[in-house]
Amino acid sequence: MPDTVATGPGPAPSGTALRELTFGEAIREALAEEMRRDPRVVLLGEDVAEAGTPFKVVKGLVEEFGKDRVVDTPISEAGFTGLAVGAAMTGLRPIVDIMFGDFLALIMDQVVNQAAKIHYMSGGKWKVPMVIRATMGATRRSAAQHSQSLHAWPSHVPGLKVAIPSTPYDAKGLLKAAIRDDNPIVFFEDKISYAKVKGPVPDEDYVIPLGVADIKREGRDITLVATSSMVQVALGAAAMLEEIGINAEVVDPRTTWPLDEKTLIESVRKTSRCIVVDEGYYRYGITGEIASVIAEGAFYDLDGPVRRIGARHVPVPFSPPLEDATVPTERDLFTMARQMCNK
Amino acid sequence: MPDTVATGPGPAPSGTALRELTFGEAIREALAEEMRRDPRVVLLGEDVAEAGTPFKVVKGLVEEFGKDRVVDTPISEAGFTGLAVGAAMTGLRPIVDIMFGDFLALIMDQVVNQAAKIHYMSGGKWKVPMVIRATMGATRRSAAQHSQSLHAWPSHVPGLKVAIPSTPYDAKGLLKAAIRDDNPIVFFEDKISYAKVKGPVPDEDYVIPLGVADIKREGRDITLVATSSMVQVALGAAAMLEEIGINAEVVDPRTTWPLDEKTLIESVRKTSRCIVVDEGYYRYGITGEIASVIAEGAFYDLDGPVRRIGARHVPVPFSPPLEDATVPTERDLFTMARQMCNK
Amino acid sequence: MATAPNPATTGVEAGTPLRMYRQMIAIRLFEERVNDLYTRALMPGLAHLYIGEEAVAVGICEALRADDYITSTHRGHGHCLAKGAAPHLMFAELLGKEAGYCKGKGGSMHIADPATGNLGANAIVGGGAALATGAAYASKVLGQGRVAVCFFGEGALGQGVLYESMNLAQLWKLPVIYACENNLYNEYTHYSETTAGDPVARPAAFGLPAETVDGQDVRAVHAAASRMVERARRGDGPGFLLLNTYRFRGHHVGDIAREYYRPKHEEQHWMAERDPVALHAAWLVSEGLADQAMLDRIEKEVAAEMDAAVEFAQNAPYPDPQRVDEDVYA
Amino acid sequence: MATAPNPATTGVEAGTPLRMYRQMIAIRLFEERVNDLYTRALMPGLAHLYIGEEAVAVGICEALRADDYITSTHRGHGHCLAKGAAPHLMFAELLGKEAGYCKGKGGSMHIADPATGNLGANAIVGGGAALATGAAYASKVLGQGRVAVCFFGEGALGQGVLYESMNLAQLWKLPVIYACENNLYNEYTHYSETTAGDPVARPAAFGLPAETVDGQDVRAVHAAASRMVERARRGDGPGFLLLNTYRFRGHHVGDIAREYYRPKHEEQHWMAERDPVALHAAWLVSEGLADQAMLDRIEKEVAAEMDAAVEFAQNAPYPDPQRVDEDVYA
Ligand SMILES: Cc1ncc(C[n+]2csc(CCOP(=O)(O)OP(=O)(O)O)c2C)c(N)n1
Ligand SMILES: Cc1ncc(C[n+]2csc(CCOP(=O)(O)OP(=O)(O)O)c2C)c(N)n1
Ligand SMILES: [Mg+2]
Ligand SMILES: [Mg+2]
Secondary structure, three states: OOOOEEOOOOOOOEOEOOEEEEHHHHHHHHHHHHHHHOOOEEEEEOOOOOOOOOOOOOOOHHHHHOOOOEEEOOOOHHHHHHHHHHHHHOOOEEEEEEOOHHHHHHHHHHHHHHHHHHHHHOOOOOOOOEEEEEEEOOOOOOOOOOOOOOOHHHHOOOOOEEEOOOOHHHHHHHHHHHHHOOOEEEEEEEHHHHHHEEEEEOOOOOOOOOOOOEEEEOOOOEEEEEOOHHHHHHHHHHHHHHHOOOOEEEEEOOEEEOOOHHHHHHHHHHHOOEEEEEEEEOOOOHHHHHHHHHHHHHHHHOOOOOEEEEEOOOOOOOOHHHHHOOOOOHHHHHHHHHHHOOO | OOOOEEOOOOOOOEOEOOEEEEHHHHHHHHHHHHHHHOOOEEEEEOOOOOOOOOOOOOOOHHHHHOOOOEEEOOOOHHHHHHHHHHHHHOOOEEEEEEOOHHHHHHHHHHHHHHHHHHHHHOOOOOOOOEEEEEEEOOOOOOOOOOOOOOOHHHHOOOOOEEEOOOOHHHHHHHHHHHHHOOOEEEEEEEHHHHHHEEEEEOOOOOOOOOOOOEEEEOOOOEEEEEOOHHHHHHHHHHHHHHHOOOOEEEEEOOEEEOOOHHHHHHHHHHHOOEEEEEEEEOOOOHHHHHHHHHHHHHHHHOOOOOEEEEEOOOOOOOOHHHHHOOOOOHHHHHHHHHHHOOO | OOOOOOOOOOOOOOOOHHHHHHHHHHHHHHHHHHHHHHHOOOOOOOOOOOOOOHHHHHHHHOOOOOOOEEEOOOOOHHHHHHOOOOHHHHHHHHOOOOOOOOOOOOOHHHOOEHHHOEOOOOOOOOOHHHHHHHHHHHHHHOOOOOOEEEEEEHHHHHOHHHHHHHHHHHHOOOOEEEEEEEOOEEOOEEHHHOOOOOOOHHHHHOOOOEEEEEOOOHHHHHHHHHHHHHHHHHOOOOEEEEEEOOOOOOOOOOOOOOOOOOOHHHHHHHHHHOOHHHHHHHHHHHOOOOOHHHHHHHHHHHHHHHHHHHHHHHHOOOOOHHHHHOOOOO | OOOOOOOOOOOOOOOOHHHHHHHHHHHHHHHHHHHHHHHOOOOOOOOOOOOOOHHHHHHHHOOOOOOOEEEOOOOOHHHHHHOOOOHHHHHHHHOOOOOOOOOOOOOHHHOOEHHHOEOOOOOOOOOHHHHHHHHHHHHHHOOOOOOEEEEEEHHHHHOHHHHHHHHHHHHOOOOEEEEEEEOOEEOOEEHHHOOOOOOOHHHHHOOOOEEEEEOOOHHHHHHHHHHHHHHHHHOOOOEEEEEEOOOOOOOOOOOOOOOOOOOHHHHHHHHHHOOHHHHHHHHHHHOOOOOHHHHHHHHHHHHHHHHHHHHHHHHOOOOOHHHHHOOOOO
């Protein structure tokens, strides 16, 4: 794999040549712009200030916004996430940084029993405008407790929205939308993409509404529904498939909730074949829901069952040859798609 | 609804007339028998000793087994669950009692990052033989933080097994199997079923292997896959359907992981129609996975898409007319099944 | 009825002993009506009564401004009333009616009200700890000078997030008071079986000033709370109050046969000797601030308002089931 | 090579100052080789080195029996070695080889070994707290007389589950020692920015005896640990040690430019004046328990064993990818 991957068809060029940013840079820019725009936006997390997190994604923000708005916390994920919930109710728009998405397991009570339900339980009186940024993704040899992609959990919970961008353009536009949204949103960032995925990002202010899928590549023969890191994999597989005469469409839901069912279903009604691929654990995850939605909505146009690929259903192992066997690859997708198209 | 519901076809009668137990009594009996059988089994939780939990399910155990094996804990779900993980590694077989399944949100780190992964991370060297008993289920007017059915979360996580029994017979047999299993198991008990669901339970020792579905009612025309509290609902719907000439099969997976794919798929290959019903939140939950498995395995025998019903995708409201609108009913199933069968 | 005067906030001057009496009586009479509704099967769900603990909520909330914040618990009616909630909107909520504080969506354990700074009752033990800390954080960042009070039972001392929260509050000098209501029991288990060491040493270890207060003495509670609130408002950071009290009734209304976990004579002692309402009434009379006739009149007035509030709630309609999908997202 | 002598456990008598020296040198030389492997891109993942903190793991583990338990952390190599792990099986694990302690499935942050009572290194900060408490609980219930030591960095003081665990341990008088390694930094943030109040006051508030120890003085650590372990084994309950120490290197091997979060002169001071290996060596010589030649010989011996261990690991095969599905369930 090359060091960085250029992302697929970006936004419509807006006259000026678009800059190329990495995924991480796009996120930093979204944070900086929204913090400039709205003094109520604060960023809380472990080592977010001078260190800019271990991934260096928020590096530089403390210099511009000061230690009052870019706040280093103790290693108290539940405590500072809950604190952010209370602060969101009372006038701030906090963003919390969950260094590794695995630590979502530590904050589910604050996110699910508190943040997600407060608006509803109060009959609409209190609001919780906050963003929980969490990383996801494996292949960093970080082993079972630092490699999970747990976006299926919050996606299961009414009251939350869940964004899972795949390109710098989407990451910036979705993060800005999330920060301006009045609901608690869990925003997943693929660690590998931070430095590796590069793509065009316009200079001017834009937001991408939550709940709108994006067709990353148009095609006729088969739909590959892919999320986050898997979008690049799907695009790679599509290129391989093109060589054997299979024209694949790649659709990125961009948010798992709200879910743009219409775009997904329409794509499959057109292509009549579908594979859903996601980096979360295979079972009871993202692919089951999306495949079901598509199978229900496009049943009579389907040539065969909607197929699914997820992370191998094992804890993520450390050893490189083992870990590499757990993440869906272009080859996996290619093989499955080829078979489905009988080529 | 009657005060108690007799459960469907029980086990094959074993000569002697079978006793009838409630769901709660069957669980207590399983606990007592296994504690008698194996001195390493201990029960930890809030108010489990003299009070026998607010549901009175474990009432009487402390009298037989003493305060050393039936242990009242502080309100420290993460702490005592983690303690049980360490104790399971070092010679005990702990059972922890999570009073309301909603509090799973407080223990996900201990369950998912620790219990589920320790065997794998240690290359198979350490084992974590423990059972996490958690309640589930709504319609008790307990509102959003005391009514959730969160079994989709642990079902998503490799390394865990998840049982979700619907009858006294299954509850006893599965709980005994879970206690004897060498893995961490999350065992879901429907609160309403404790006193309300009654059924035959043999006197003699038996276990039900984890991962074997049970056909609660045989039928030809449509398969209703139902879990936990929804099994009674499906049986009720099946009776209503029978009256209009639709012969429904009701299949209970009994465990969401391992999942008995074969039995589910075979049933639908026979009936060619399927509805999956579960009391968890509708989206990204149990029904998506099971519907996908069935749609993949029985695709060419299906008359139409596999349909799904879950809890309404909202936080559980308090007010009775609102709460009642969130839980799948016999009528919902009946209407959907009737439409699918064109009657 | 929507404009009914709130007995908790009218008729006597804020902060005075007489007003605190009125507030305590309001809670007591409110809870007696809850008990009645519940035992007559007119109230759905569970009801955790605050009877016996009135001096805690009142003594503390009387030290707060209207725009200060509180978080409350499953045993929250007293906190909500003391912070200024209107009984008729509370009863409506308890009965699951559309007119209730939360449109019937919250119920007894989730009364919330921005107008009175009530961030919500919370059915997760310890659930308010981080939330109150966050409200204090926002108040500080926004320079609002508001104080947040986190009410919780001593059972919440078992929840780790309380310590995470106190650490954050002390590090960042946040204006939050942790008010621990030690009524001796976590549900059906005595707190000594769940709580090692000395409870007030815990906040102290995180650097918080911590004070133990007789939770049956409303004036003592008010005085201690006033000191801590003032200190917090000044910017000197959080504080902790351990309020020794007792719930006179069961853990919830259905908890009737209690002798297996607490002795009758203990209950009798607290009810006879340590009733916060009776103690305060006696003091008012002995100080010449009121006579029995005046106290009786207050009680009668409050009782009438509570009866009207119940009637309002009983007559109010249930929400249309269609509305179940509203308020999931803002 | 599978029968290679373990330099950590052979050659000198258990519990003696000379053996503690050998153990510390073993950790030091092990970690230097980790650094070397990592910087040469031969080791996958991350490596958090224990260099500078050796006296903590050694002083404590030398006070333990072979069948006592430990839980360890992301910075865990020192704990594992001190508890008796074989370096060649550790290196094999660090390189992701089948021969490693965890068949390559765990890696640096998850070395675990029932044979030496090692419940596992843990990559969740604070993740060992409840686990160690549980092992102590099992030991007590089963009457085994085993003690569990929970190693953790001062960053774990931020995790609520630590307080939940200490409360349980003290309530039930469990034989567990909480060993807090205060190396002054949570990753890139000074602990004073994350820790309010006085750290040893926290366990004390839960009733645990708590002692602050110079973590660079292996004999002081050993003495304090021995007292607490003996107390715990007797049945008198848990204890807490606050071990003041310093990591000489970065948070992980890649953390090179550190001046933005900690000054060079601070590092230089600790390395020059407070090196636990050098301090103990000087003491051994000054007490006449060893001369420099003997210490050099020990170091050379250990170095040779470490080099052989590295070689073993480098030559060992990777696991067959097919084995990825094994060990998910017991
Ligand atoms: C996290 C959590 N665990 C358990 C419960 C169940 N529960 C409800 S109230 C209660 C006891 C609370 O005791 P305490 O905090 O002292 O409050 P009190 O009822 O005495 O006012 C328990 C265990 C809960 N609601 N939340
Ligand atoms: C629950 C959790 N939060 C955050 C992290 C990321 N992290 C890894 S090490 C570390 C700092 C730990 O500091 P300390 O406990 O003092 O240990 P030290 O590295 O100094 O030995 C952090 C924040 C983690 N692994 N687990
Ligand atoms: Mg209490
Ligand atoms: Mg540290």
